[in-house]
Amino acid sequence: MSEQSTVISRPEPAALSVPSRAFTYRFFLSSCFLVLVLFSLTFHHSGVGIFILGLMNFLFCADVLVRSAAKDIWAGRFSFAVLISLCAGAGFVYASLNTFLTVKLFGPSVDLFLYSGLLVTLGLWAERRLTREKERARVFIKKIDDFLPKSGRLCVGRQFRKVFANELKKGDLIFVKPGERLAADGIVRQGKTSIDEQLITGNMLPTSKTEGSRVYAGTLNKSAEIYVEVTEVLAASALMSVIDAIKKGELLRSKFKSALDAFSGWVLLLLLLAAGGVYGFLLYTHGAGQWFHCLGIFLFILAAGCPAALVFAAVFPSFFTRSGARASKIKIQNVYALEELAQADTVFFDKTGTLTYGELRVSGVYPAKKISERQLLETIASAEQLVDGPFADAINLYAKKHKVKIQRVLCFDVLPGLGVQATCGEDKILAGRTQWLEEQGIKTSAKIATAAEAVVCVARNGKFLGFLTLSDELRPGAKETVALLKSLGKDVILISGDNEVSVGVIAQEAGIEKMNFNVLPKTKAEIVSNLRALGKKVVMVGDGFNDIIALLKADAGIVFSSGRNVYNNWVDVIVKRRDLFPISYLFTINKKLRRVVAMNVLLAVLLNGLVAAWLVGRMPQPSGWPLLVGGSLAVVLIVLLNSVRMLKIK
Incomplete structure (x- = not known):
């Protein structure tokens, strides 16, 4: 089975396939109905008028939630839309029956129009946010033809x-x-x-x-x-082929996952058991003939027990997680990618710009006999001062840092793939490849053959002065990050378009045993796709346009930002630091985020359940809508305070 068919076949809540604008319109309309219901209840308007407002809210706003819930139930899924539709619907039916029946249903409160409307409004807001987040997680192709x-x-x-x-x-x-x-x-x-x-x-x-x-x-x-x-x-x-793959890459990403949908099934099951248990007990004590009258307690518990704070159980932590990570120069665009990283079987690293800085630096200066290091630097810096290129930039930066005095160049000529020849005063300087200098009859050093880095040889007036080595430096934290990933049982592979020698040197420094070299973008993506087709979870860490197909085909993509970086909205996490330690931070963030979300769900269900139980316990003393709504909003505040902990990564 192909990777594409494997990914697309994964179940996804029906609400996530609805455009976010559908939820946006309904959310604002539902908010207006909610305000009108609150106004009517406050000033004791007609119950029929409040019923009409609630009915319009369900017909024109909650319809998208109900349709999504029906599709999910038919597919055997119990999503957030199912939870909200059933609980808000129970509250609306309970309040409607109490509005028109002469004998009220058995329950502590007759006014659930406001709370059921609140559930609908918050449900629309949550689904709107989730669908927008999913749309942002997709590949948004902007000016790709540039x-x-x-x-x-x-x-x-x-x-x-x-x-x-x-x-x-x-x-x-x-x-x-x-x-x-x-x-x-x-x-x-x-x-x-x-x-x-x-x-x-x-x-x-x-x-x-x-x-x-x-x-x-x-x-x-x-x-x-x-x-x-x-x-x-x-x-x-x-x-x-790279650009076509980017445009089609959206289909190859993992299906969007929501913590709300993950917890909703369990919450709904708990509410049904609680409501059913109390309803069964009342039938046992009052007799089966009172089934309709006792139905009120079932509807009340199902509606009032659904915590409004559940909507914010994952929203608040996600918001504070992004804010806390941003302080450490980590931009988390898709929070759910953190879980993909934690569950990953294989982590691919690009070399240039990811494991390394992506900038050549002078790593060694080796003057010939009777030649000082200063003389060698002055000569090569004089020849390279007007040349544009990574070798010249590295040499000029090194010379400037060491305050090397350079001569005025009279003329120079860049020979593609060979080096540069320059005239400074009466001196003719050659700086470039070893083979080129030897072709000019200049004998170089035997030490050059053992150098694993890039070499620039220097000669003046036909005399060999020495050579410089240049290398791309490993980022701080690279070794520690690779060691951490291995300790977590993940397979770490270095994959690069560079040659075998340069890739091998960096792999050895970083402690990576497996590597792929001379790999074009399409091949990178095929390697990632093949592993995913075998059921492996794959994370790609890169930095450039040549990594983008692999980043899109992986379960999660992490990019180290640079001047040559891809568009930001193509990846899940963007790191704007020069060290590799943020990779380990992501594991810490995910672990803490899971704990906070789980605690939020527990607090929301438990505390809201206590509020509902307290209202039932007050019977036959009537309880107005402010007690239920106020108690639920107090639980939201507690969830908010618990979520603030995500501002600190460690």
């Missing part, structure tokens, strides 16, 4: 003609200037350059391209002019 190239230069004889990218065909020859994005997948037929392929592979370093090299639509030409033969049109390109 990633697509718009045009390309088609070679026609000796001339160039600018055409739309989607007009290019297989076999066409296109001309690409530096700073332009490629209009289609293809093969380099003439020229040498370096191309930023981070959009596709996630690799932060520009890739050297020569004749015969494969290139991808949407990637950025960095250095020199090239001619590319189109092998795949834009509609069939690797980039388009």
Whole structure:
């Protein structure tokens, strides 16, 4: 069975398939009816008029809840809509019968119109909030086509003609200037350059391209002019496959889950048992002939026992959870994703920008014999001072930090995929790949062969001065987070579009044994999908556009925010910190959140039940509607105070 069919077949409460706007209109209308009922009760208006207001509330507002409840009951589910529909309906029937019957039903209060209306209003508000949260959890595609190239230069004889990218065909020859994005997948037929392929592979370093090299639509030409033969049109390109998967990714997410629906079945069962038990006892003591008169106590307990505070049992903790996490620079967009993380079998980590900072830094300076470290830094900083690129940026930042004095560069030339040659005064400086310097007849160091990091060699006037190593630094907390996940029995896998050497180094530093390298976005998603199809719960932790399909296909997606980050509404959790400790915080938050929600439900049911029992115990002394409504609102306040604890993560 495919993953898509597996996910879609999971049961979901019927109310969650209703557009949020349907609940919005009804909520505001129900609020108006509720105010009118309160006004009428306060000033002792006609009971028939109050009945009409309550009836209109049910006909025009509660209809969506009743229809959803009917679908859920037919499907064998006892959802929040079922609970509210039955309890509010019981209250309305009880109050209506007492309005028109000459002999009142057995029960402590005759006015349940207000409380039943309150249940309907709060039920609509809760379902509105849940459906809106579900809609926000979906993938909202906004300006996704901005990633697509718009045009390309088609070679026609000796001339160039600018055409739309989607007009290019297989076999066409296109001309690409530096700073332009490629209009289609293809093969380099003439020229040498370096191309930023981070959009596709996630690799932060520009890739050297020569004749015969494969290139991808949407990637950025960095250095020199090239001619590319189109092998795949834009509609069939690797980039388009990513975008198509994003647009379809909404169907592949886990079904939305609600804590309200999870608890409602148990609460309804408890209320039915309590109401049925008391009703049975009255029939036993008063005789079966009083079944209709005693029916009032059944309806009253079913209605009054339903806690209004239950609506807020999960809402308040979720609100304070988001506020507390935001203080730690963690944005939780889907609270229910925390439970997916806790139950996950496998956690995938992207490398660049996730386990690491995604920024090259100088990790070592190795001068040759009789050359000082200062001389080496002054030479390479002078050559790289005007160059644009991750290597040059890292070197210039390191030089600035160590207050290295640089010479004025007279001219320089960037050789794509090789390095830079610059003239400073009378000195000719070369800085770049080891192989390039050796091709120029410059003998380098044997130590370079053992370096696992990126290497930049430096020579001046034909003499080797030494080399620098550059690496992407592991985020603080990476080792501890991986160790925690393993201790919880989760399978941790590093998955990246980078090469085997760089991925292997980071995996070893982080303590990860399993890894996948040279993985394109589509392959990442297939790996995640295959595991989910086997019944495994999967969480994806990434940072870039190249991770987005895997993030969408996972049960939960966590993103470390950066300048190259995906749109915020595509993921469940956004971390805006430079360390990896927030992953462990999410487990702490989820554990505490579950405890608080469970306690809220217990308090709501128990205290509201005590209020209802107290009203029954006061019989035959009559009890007005203020006692029931006031007691229920007091329980809401207690639930609120208990939920405030979620402001503190630890």
